[in-house]
Amino acid sequence: MIPTQFAYVAPTSVEEALAALAEHGDEAKILAGGQSLLPVLRMRLNAPEVVIDIGKIDSLREIRDEGDTISIGAMATYAQILGDAGIRDSLSLLHKAITEVADPQIRHRGTLGGALVHADPAGDCGAPTLALEADLVIQGPGGERTVAATEFFEDLFTTAVGEDEILTAIRFRKHDGWGSHYEKFVRVAHQWPIVSVAASVKVEGGTISEARLGLVNMGSTALRATATEQALVGQPATEDGVRAACDLAAEGTNPPSDLNGDAAYRSHLATVLTRRAVLKAAGSS
Amino acid sequence: MTRIELKVDGATVSDDVEPRMLLVQYLREKLGKTGTVIGCDTSNCGACTVHLDGRSVKSCNVLAVQADGAEVTTIEGLATDGELHPVQAAFHECHALQCGFCTPGMIMQSVDLLKDNPNPSEAEIRVGIEGNLCRCTGYHNIVKAVQTAAGQKTEA
Ligand SMILES: Cc1cc2nc3c(=O)[nH]c(=O)nc-3n(C[C@H](O)[C@@H](O)[C@@H](O)COP(=O)(O)OP(=O)(O)OC[C@H]3O[C@@H](n4cnc5c(N)ncnc54)[C@H](O)[C@@H]3O)c2cc1C
Ligand code: FES
Ligand code: FES
Numbered sequence: 529m530i531p532t533q534f535a536y537v538a539p540t541s542v543e544e545a546l547a548a549l550a551e552h553g554d555e556a557k558i559l560a561g562g563q564s565l566l567p568v569l570r571m572r573l574n575a576p577e578v579v580i581d582i583g584k585i586d587s588l589r590e591i592r593d594e595g596d597t598i599s600i601g602a603m604a605t606y607a608q609i610l611g612d613a614g615i616r617d618s619l620s621l622l623h624k625a626i627t628e629v630a631d632p633q634i635r636h637r638g639t640l641g642g643a644l645v646h647a648d649p650a651g652d653c654g655a656p657t658l659a660l661e662a663d664l665v666i667q668g669p670g671g672e673r674t675v676a677a678t679e680f681f682e683d684l685f686t687t688a689v690g691e692d693e694i695l696t697a698i699r700f701r702k703h704d705g706w707g708s709h710y711e712k713f714v715r716v717a718h719q720w721p722i723v724s725v726a727a728s729v730k731v732e733g734g735t736i737s738e739a740r741l742g743l744v745n746m747g748s749t750a751l752r753a754t755a756t757e758q759a760l761v762g763q764p765a766t767e768d769g770v771r772a773a774c775d776l777a778a779e780g781t782n783p784p785s786d787l788n789g790d791a792a793y794r795s796h797l798a799t800v801l802t803r804r805a806v807l808k809a810a811g812s813s
Numbered sequence: 814m815t816r817i818e819l820k821v822d823g824a825t826v827s828d829d830v831e832p833r834m835l836l837v838q839y840l841r842e843k844l845g846k847t848g849t850v851i852g853c854d855t856s857n858c859g860a861c862t863v864h865l866d867g868r869s870v871k872s873c874n875v876l877a878v879q880a881d882g883a884e885v886t887t888i889e890g891l892a893t894d895g896e897l898h899p900v901q902a903a904f905h906e907c908h909a910l911q912c913g914f915c916t917p918g919m920i921m922q923s924v925d926l927l928k929d930n931p932n933p934s935e936a937e938i939r940v941g942i943e944g945n946l947c948r949c950t951g952y953h954n955i956v957k958a959v960q961t962a963a964g965q966k967t968e969a
Binding site: 529530531532533534535536538559562563566567569570571579581583607630631632633634636637717718 | 815831832833834835838854855856857859862865868869870871874875876878879881922925926940941943944945
């Protein structure tokens with residue numbers, strides 16, 4: 529199908545984009561890579577009067593090494609991120625999760641910023657962003673503010689980004705010295721996970737000293753598995769050592785039921801996938 | 814209407830288009846490049862794959878206005894001077910199609926894959942074309958064609 533009619537503007541700076549948002553309010557929609565928005569418009573689930581294409585704002589595509597952090601512009605594509613050696617080395621969890629997103633064509637267009645603002649609880653990028661404790665940089669009429677990943681995802685398809693604001697960058701602390709793994713469970717190729725687990729783990733002398741875990745599709749937003757994170761600390765990085773902690777992975781979650789599986793099935797999957805992800809992240813399997 | 818100017822298969826074109834026009838519609842309906850086909854309504858099938866500034870995209874999931882200033886290559890621009898592109902020739906030689914509907918997209922995606930990875934393993938080929946669906950062949954001969962285009966020996 530074809531979208532309903534809309535007016536199109538393609539600003540070349542963040543300031544111009546913000547001005548267009550201010551002018552058109554909730555009748556406008558930001559277009560990034562379009563890999564979620566265009567399907568939505570084509571199915572006519574949304575019919576904005578104005579589409580503001582931020583694809584011509586070059587500064588939003590920059591990936592910058594800032595010493596202890598790496599700042600990824602909201603418009604950096606999946607493909608661009610996969611090609612960045614610094615991210616592969618220091619943010620391997622993000623790299624691994626993005627290799628699992630969709631297919632090559634969609635990774636050439638889709639952006640990390642678009643994926644995070646879209647905030648599909650089944651999207652692959654929310655969980656590593658949570659587990660890596662990223663900060664999200666948001667610009668609006670009142671200037672710039674920074675929101676922690678734990679505060680960013682508010683509900684189904686809803687984030688801290690207001691209607692008059694733009695996500696400009698995602699800032700990650702480098703995770704050198706941490707092990708990582710992204711464990712995705714999916715029925716067919718190039719689709720959203722039924723459940724997946726993003727694990728970032730620090731092991732010292734065979735013992736887990738810190739763990740950060742993100743869950744996909746276990747509630748209305750991406751979630752942290754905090755009970756498991758806490759219970760893993762001090763445990764030996766072995767199958768028996770992590771089992772009891774990983775059995776807590778679904779605690780505090782509210783998984784959906786759909787054709788791919790009911791809530792009880794997803795809760796069970798979460799414990800199994802968490803155990804696999806933690807062991808692989810710890811280098812023990 | 815929005816004015817766009819871009820290069821398609823080597824020729825510069827310029828048109829006034831509705832912003833909602835999809836790139837695939839523009840190619841087919843305005844330029845008559847019906848070699849690029851539409852196989853689905855969900856951006857799943859990959860039949861509409863073209864290259865936008867040298868990288869594969871699903872042209873049903875890109876607006877024509879987003880291609881303003883860009884360079885587009887379709888299946889119709891792949892051959893040079895009547896000589897098939899090596900990937901086209903390999904699809905022909907390996908019988909990598911039955912109904913042929915997925916073929917334009919499969920070939921465009923395979924060309925993109927080989928540009929990134931000139932000597933892919935069988936597994937890498939299968940993952941590289943995961944966004945392209947074929948309802949007929951079972952993929953076997955498609956994989957063989959990509960291997961052949963890469964200069965690899967394949968078993969019968
Ligand atoms: C066939 C197919 C398979 C897919 N498979 C997967 C998969 O396996 N896993 C997965 O995670 N995803 C998958 N996706 C979804 C894809 O990853 C998109 O969610 C992602 O590309 C969105 O980024 P975008 O740049 O394309 O955003 P767009 O589609 O352009 O925008 C998405 C939303 O975010 C808003 N927005 C975008 N950028 C900003 C910004 N900087 N500031 C404020 N608002 C903004 C837009 O207004 C829109 O509401 C798939 C998509 C398709 C079509
Ligand atoms: S027609 Fe574009 S992916 Fe199916
Ligand atoms: S040959 Fe018929 S769909 Fe592939």
